[in-house]
Every structure is written in structure tokens, then in C-alpha cells.
Amino acid sequence: MDLDGTAATPMRTPTPLRSGHAAQPTADAPGAANAASAASAASAASAASAALPARGRRLRVSARSAPYVLLLPFITLFLVFGLFPLLFSLVLAFQSWEPTSGLGAMHYVGLANFAFALTDEWFWKSMFNTLWLAVAGGVPQHLVAIPLACFIHAGFQRARNLVLGAYFVPYITSTVAVAIVFTLLYSTDYGLVNAVIGAMAKWPVVGALLPQQAIDWLNDPDTLKPAIAVLVFWRFVGFNIVLYLAGLQAIPKDLYEAATIDGAGPLQQFLHITLPGLRPMILFGVTLSVVGGLQLFEEPFILTPDGRGGSDQAGMTAAVYLYRMAFDFNDFGAASAMSWLLFVAVGAITWAIHRWIGRGLR
Amino acid sequence: MSAMRSSSPAGRWAAYGLVGVGALLMLAPFWFMFVFATHSRTEIFSLPPPMWFGDDLLANLRILGEKIPFWRNLGWSLYVALASTALTLLFCSMGGYAFAMFEFRFKKALFALVMGTMLLPSFMSMIPTFMVMDALGWIDQPRALYIPGAASAFGIFLMRQYVLSAVPRELIEAARMDGCGELGIYARVVLPLLKPALGTLGLVTFIGSWNNFIGPLIVLRSPETYTLPLALRSLQSPADTEWGALMAGAAVATLPLLVLFGLASRQLIAGLTVGAVKQ
Numbered sequence: 001m002d003l004d005g006t007a008a009t010p011m012r013t014p015t016p017l018r019s020g021h022a023a024q025p026t027a028d029a030p031g032a033a034n035a036a037s038a039a040s041a042a043s044a045a046s047a048a049s050a051a052l053p054a055r056g057r058r059l060r061v062s063a064r065s066a067p068y069v070l071l072l073p074f075i076t077l078f079l080v081f082g083l084f085p086l087l088f089s090l091v092l093a094f095q096s097w098e099p100t101s102g103l104g105a106m107h108y109v110g111l112a113n114f115a116f117a118l119t120d121e122w123f124w125k126s127m128f129n130t131l132w133l134a135v136a137g138g139v140p141q142h143l144v145a146i147p148l149a150c151f152i153h154a155g156f157q158r159a160r161n162l163v164l165g166a167y168f169v170p171y172i173t174s175t176v177a178v179a180i181v182f183t184l185l186y187s188t189d190y191g192l193v194n195a196v197i198g199a200m201a202k203w204p205v206v207g208a209l210l211p212q213q214a215i216d217w218l219n220d221p222d223t224l225k226p227a228i229a230v231l232v233f234w235r236f237v238g239f240n241i242v243l244y245l246a247g248l249q250a251i252p253k254d255l256y257e258a259a260t261i262d263g264a265g266p267l268q269q270f271l272h273i274t275l276p277g278l279r280p281m282i283l284f285g286v287t288l289s290v291v292g293g294l295q296l297f298e299e300p301f302i303l304t305p306d307g308r309g310g311s312d313q314a315g316m317t318a319a320v321y322l323y324r325m326a327f328d329f330n331d332f333g334a335a336s337a338m339s340w341l342l343f344v345a346v347g348a349i350t351w352a353i354h355r356w357i358g359r360g361l362r
Numbered sequence: 363m364s365a366m367r368s369s370s371p372a373g374r375w376a377a378y379g380l381v382g383v384g385a386l387l388m389l390a391p392f393w394f395m396f397v398f399a400t401h402s403r404t405e406i407f408s409l410p411p412p413m414w415f416g417d418d419l420l421a422n423l424r425i426l427g428e429k430i431p432f433w434r435n436l437g438w439s440l441y442v443a444l445a446s447t448a449l450t451l452l453f454c455s456m457g458g459y460a461f462a463m464f465e466f467r468f469k470k471a472l473f474a475l476v477m478g479t480m481l482l483p484s485f486m487s488m489i490p491t492f493m494v495m496d497a498l499g500w501i502d503q504p505r506a507l508y509i510p511g512a513a514s515a516f517g518i519f520l521m522r523q524y525v526l527s528a529v530p531r532e533l534i535e536a537a538r539m540d541g542c543g544e545l546g547i548y549a550r551v552v553l554p555l556l557k558p559a560l561g562t563l564g565l566v567t568f569i570g571s572w573n574n575f576i577g578p579l580i581v582l583r584s585p586e587t588y589t590l591p592l593a594l595r596s597l598q599s600p601a602d603t604e605w606g607a608l609m610a611g612a613a614v615a616t617l618p619l620l621v622l623f624g625l626a627s628r629q630l631i632a633g634l635t636v637g638a639v640k641q
Contacts, residue, residue, distance in 0.1 A: 066544035067464035074457035074513055075472070081510035082479050085490030092490065148384065151377040165627045166385035169392070172630060173619050174573040176591035177612035180598060181395045184605055190407040192394065234388065242635050266373075295483045298575050302595065319485040326489045327580075335489050346483055 092336040113337035123338060125313055126321035127345070132225055133300075133317060134293025137232030141240050141289055142282065144233075149244035150274060164245070167238035175235065179302035182231050186217040186303075193217065218303055221314035228315055231299050236292070240285050247281030248274070283357045287350055294346045295319055318342045395616065398609035406605050422610035426597075429604060431586055432611060435593035439615075442507045442589055443571040449512035450567045451560050458521020459552050463534060473522075480515030484576065492580045506581040507589070511571060517563050520633075524559035525552065562633035565626060569619060590615045 061069050093113055097106040117123045148167070156163055170178060185192045194214045201210040217227045251273065259269050297319040301307040308324070309316025316324075318338070326335035398406050401416040426432040460466075461473055491510070492501075500506035529552055537547045553560075575591040582588055585596060594615060597608050623630055 061544040063538065063544055067460040067466040067469075069545070070456040070460035070464075070548065071472075074453045074518060077453065077510060077513035078476060078479075078515075081491065081494065082487075082513050082515075083475070085487050085494050086479065086482065088493065089486065089490040092493075144384075148381060151381050155374065155377055156381070161627060163381060163385050164631070165623065166388050168627070168631055169620065169623055170388060171634065172569055172573075172623055173392075174575075174591055174612075174615050176573075176575050176594055177395070177615045178391060180594060180608060180612050181391050181398075183598070184398065184406070184609070185391065185394065187407075190409060190411060192411055195410055234391070238388070239635065242631055246635070291483065295485055297485065301575075302598070319488075322485060323488065326492070332489055332493070339486050339489065343483060343486055 137229040138289035145240035251277035425607035446508035454517030462525035
């Protein structure tokens with residue numbers, strides 16, 4: 001239990017903490033509540049055991065074997081469907097195999113699958129697309145989420161959960177359903193996006209910056225990636241706002257009061273108190289965005305015809321490509337090799353981010 | 363606090379405006395999903411596109427039912443999500459309790475292993491999972507979705523944390539003294555205390571299963587057993603998409619989640635970011 005945190009906070013800040021801890025995890029049940037629930041549950045426990053004897057004895061498990069019995073279902077599933085497939089895919093990466101020819105047809109090919117992947121033009125293209133989308137879909141989320149979280153933190157009390165809900169709700173809805181809606185909004189001749197751009201193109205000044213013809217968002221290789229990135233941004237920006245709101249609540253208010261007394265303006269306070277205070281959250285949020293962005297599958301899969309990655313493979317992410325490698329081209333060995341290469345890339349990039357933003361954090 | 367408290371009223375209203383307009387933009391795609399769900403394809407493809415509800419919802423739902431076994435698909439989605447939630451809650455609460463309250467051999471290593479696989483990208487298991495399901499003969503079987511899903515690393519993490527913070531050891535000792543069996547302690551003492559965490563995990567699991575696309579894409583083959591996301595996907599064809607019907611289907615897939623979110627937004631937001639906030 002975090003004694004330090006619970007005891008020290010009221011002393012540092014005499015005002016009660018802001019209500020509406022939207023981002024507080026339920027697991028943080030305060031100590032007092034624990035004691036209370038313990039007391040009430042203790043009586044429940046003896047009541048339960050009093051009612052028990054008749055039936056309970058048949059299923060009696062000793063305290064020594066209890067953890068194994070309790071863990072058995074979970075661990076069985078974990079081994080069969082979690083760990084085994086993973087190890088198997090490592091084996092598969094060194095094999096040549098087509099699913100149609102049965103497991104016996106598998107044979108060892110050494111590093112051939114990796115060599116194939118690394119010399120495959122589409123593999124590199126898909127890696128580039130993935131990285132492009134992870135950056136273009138990910139970085140703006142944080143550039144927008146940080147100031148928005150500050151505004152919401154400072155200015156919204158009663159409407160706070162409502163506003164937060166509006167930003168968060170895309171995160172919980174079916175990617176497929178919303179991606180299909182976006183497909184329609186992006187449609188060339190009748191899509192709402194082009195309709196809005198077309199209307200704005202008639203305005204003075206602004207209009208000059210906008211294209212005068214309808215954009216073929218999902219079929220033009222140049223616009224497909226930005227179109228996907230917008231969907232990614234829309235889906236995840238709310239998640240980051242929640243993260244940063246939690247981060248803002250952890251910054252002591254007296255820092256701001258002291259800064260105000262010292263005559264620091266809002267911008268200076270933001271730069272010298274808020275941003276440094278949010279740094280652990282920024283590190284965490286950016287890592288999540290990048291790791292998530294590098295796995296991007298559903299958004300490009302739905303937005304491109306037949307999930308093929310679009311014309312000129314402009315929207316084919318690495319995850320989409322390895323799906324196609326396995327299920328369109330039936331090369332499971334190469335697909336497995338690619339998944340491990342991608343995994344190494346994800347690990348390396350995560351590590352680099354930690355080095356970069358995490359400097360001085362630990 | 364801070365930045366805005368001390369700034370001018372004008373700046374303040376600009377910030378309100380910005381946040382408000384942003385919120386409306388975020389909600390706009392949902393608005394058009396529901397509006398388009400009530401229009402025919404020709405109406406959707408007119409300029410400007412419809413902004414308000416029409417009266418073709420029932421017609422769209424009828425088209426859906428004709429083109430794909432939509433109501434069956436909806437049923438499968440619900441069935442898989444409920445089964446997945448039930449199994450996850452049961453197995454993860456059992457396992458989480460074991461990890462939190464017992465000492466046994468390889469405990470640390472096992473927990474680290476489970477957590478380690480949680481951090482792995484989802485595409486890693488895509489291909490081997492297909493092969494395992496193929497070997498088990500589970501291709502095209504809904505159980506291929508809800509049974510593996512029950513081994514949720516997030517679930518076991520959440521449960522373990524919650525047991526540690528909400529279940530006092532003395533209570534378990536007391537129950538043992540009273541002669542309560544170990545499984546009885548789990549079922550009658552621990553489980554009732556876990557209700558809040560079970561609620562959170564249940565919501566997260568249900569939503570995850572309801573929205574799951576990659577899983578069904580890999581193991582389901584026939585339109586009869588498709589879950590909703592896959593069924594919607596199958597309606598998309600480059601040449602001849604019934605957009606009104608497709609939007610109605612998307613709306614049906616989205617509506618339950620919006621209702622759940624409306625009822626439990628706080629718990630959901632906390633649950634979905636819990637790993638994050640706990641760091």
C-alpha cells in the first residue's frame with residue numbers, strides 16, 4: 001500500500017483533491033475501505049464455512065495443492081494457446097511449409113526465410129509504411145492530447161466526464177465498424193470529407209490552399225497513408241488524453257502556485273512545470289503508440305480493397321503483409337520469419353524511445 | 363490548474379471552444395454512421411450527403427438479412443463475447459488469487475512468463491494460432507475464439523493486483539481455521555470481494571471479444587459462423603456495396619458498446635488504462 005502517497009498528499013495541498021478521478025484504477029482501493037470490507041467479509045466468511053460442511057468436503061483440496069488446482073485451467077490454456085504457438089512460430093521461421101501439404105511436408109531451410117524476407121522488396125515497403133503510419137498516426141496524438149488534457153484538467157469540472165467520454169469513445173468501438181464508416185466518408189465523389197474540402201475550396205484565402213478537384217483518398221497511393229493515419233489518430237487520441245489527465249493529477253499544485261507568485265506566465269508554467277511533470281507519462285504513452293502503431297492491421301486492412309494494401313501497396317503495413325504472406329501466398333515459414341523480424345524491430349524501436357525520452361528518468 | 367486559471371477570459375473561452383469543437387469532431391463519424399443507417403444507398407450518395415435521419419432503417423436491416431446471415435452473426439458475436447467473458451472471469455480470478463496469495467514452486471518465473479507474452483505484439487501469434495486451431499480441428503468453431511481468449515495475461519495481472527490490495531490474508535486464515543476448504547475459500551470468501559475488479563475485467567473482455575477481428579478472420583471460414591465484424595467486412599465489395607445496409611450493420615455492432623460506455627464510462631476508462639496508470 002502506498003502509505004507515503006496517501007498520507008503526504010493532504011498535508012501538501014490543503015484543498016481537497018479534484019473529484020472525478022476518471023483515470024484512477026479501481027485496484028487502488030484505499031486502506032480504509034480495505035479494513036471495512038475485511039471486517040464485513042470476515043463475518044461472511046464464517047457464515048459461509050458454517051453453511052459449508054455437507055457439500056464442501058468432497059471437493060477438499062489441501063492448502064499445498066490449492067495454487068496448482070487454481071492455476072490449472074489458466075496455465076493449461078496459456079501453454080497451449082499462448083506459449084506453444086509462439087515457440088512453434090520460432091521453429092516455423094526456419095522451415096519451409098505450405099499448409100495444404102500437411103505437417104509432414106515441413107522441412108528445415110536454415111535462414112532462407114529470413115534471407116527471403118530481407119531481400120523482399122514488399123517486405124521493406126511494408127516496414128516503411130508501418131513506420132510512416134506509426135509516426136504520422138502516433139506523434140500528432142500526443143501533440144494534441146497534451147494540451148487538450150491540460151485544458152480539460154483546468155477548465156472542465158461538471159462536463160469533464162462527458163467531454164472525456166466523447167474523446168475516449170472511438171477507442172472502445174469496433175475498429176471494423178468505424179473503419180467502414182471512414183471508407184464511406186473518404187469516398188471520392190460523394191464522401192463527406194471531399195464535400196467539406198470542396199465547400200471550403202470556394203472560400204477566399206483558405207481556398208487557395210486546398211485542392212480544387214475531388215481527392216481519391218483511398219485509391220491514390222499519396223493520400224492513402226494520411227487517410228489511414230487520420231483514422232488511427234481519431235481512434236487513439238482519447239486514450240492518450242486519459243493518460244495525460246492521470247499524469248496531470250500527479251503534479252503537485254503548489255508548484256503552480258509558487259510559479260504564479262514568481263510571476264511565471266501560463267506558457268512558462270506549461271513548459272517548465274507541466275511538461276517535465278508529464279515526462280514519465282509521455283514516455284509511456286509514446287511507447288504504447290509506437291508499439292501499437294507497428295502492429296497496425298485492422299485499419300489498413302479495412303480501408304484498402306480486399307485488404308490487399310491498396311494501389312502500389314501504399315497502405316500495406318507489415319502486419320497486413322505477413323497475413324497475406326501466410327494466407328494469400330501460403331508461405332507460413334516466410335511469414336513467421338517476418339513476424340520475428342518485425343518483433344525485433346518493435347523491440348529495438350521501443351528501446352530507442354526509452355533511451356531518448358527516458359534520459360534522466362531513472 | 364495552472365495555465366488556464368491565470369489566463370484571460372478570452373483565452374479561456376477559446377480553450378473551451380477548442381475542446382468542444384474537437385469533441386464534436388470525434389463524435390461526428392458516429393453521427394453519420396447512425397444517420398446513414400437510416401438512408402438508402404442512393405440517398406447516401408447524393409450531394410450534400412444526408413445530415414439527418416431518414417426512414418430506411420428497416421429496409422436496410424432487411425437487405426442485411428438477405429445478403430448475409432446477419433442475425434446469426436449477431437448471435438455468434440454475443441455468444442462468443444459472453445462465453446469469453448465468463449471463462450476469463452473464472453480462470454483469471456482463480457489464477458490471480460493463486461498468484462497473489464500462495465507460495466509455490468516457479469511462481470515468479472511463471473508470472474514473468476505470462477506477463478512477458480502479454481507484451482508481445484499480437485501479430486506474433488497470428489500464424490501459429492491458425493496452425494494450432496487447424497491441428498485441433500477447431501477451424502470454423504466459435505470455441506476457437508473464446509477458449510484461448512480466457513488465458514488473458516491482462517486479466518491475471520488485474521486480478522492478482524486486486525487480490526493483493528483488497529483481500530486481507532487474515533480473512534483467508536480465519537476461513538481456513540473455520541474449516542472452509544480451499545476451493546470454498548476462493549468461491550465464498552475471495553470471489554465476492556473481487557466484484558469491482560470482476561466488473562472491470564468483464565467489461566474489457568466483453569468489448570475486446572465483441573470487437574475482435576483478427577481472431578475470427580483467421581479461424582472462421584463460413585459466413586454462417588462469422589461474428590459481426592467479419593460479417594460486415596464481407597459486405598464490403600469494391601463494386602456493389604449496399605452502403606445503407608452496411609451502415610445499419612455497423613450501427614448495430616456499435617450501439618451495444620455505446621450503451622455499455624454510457625452506463626460504465628468511468629469504470630471502462632479506468633479499466634482500459636489500468637495497466638498504464640499502474641505502470
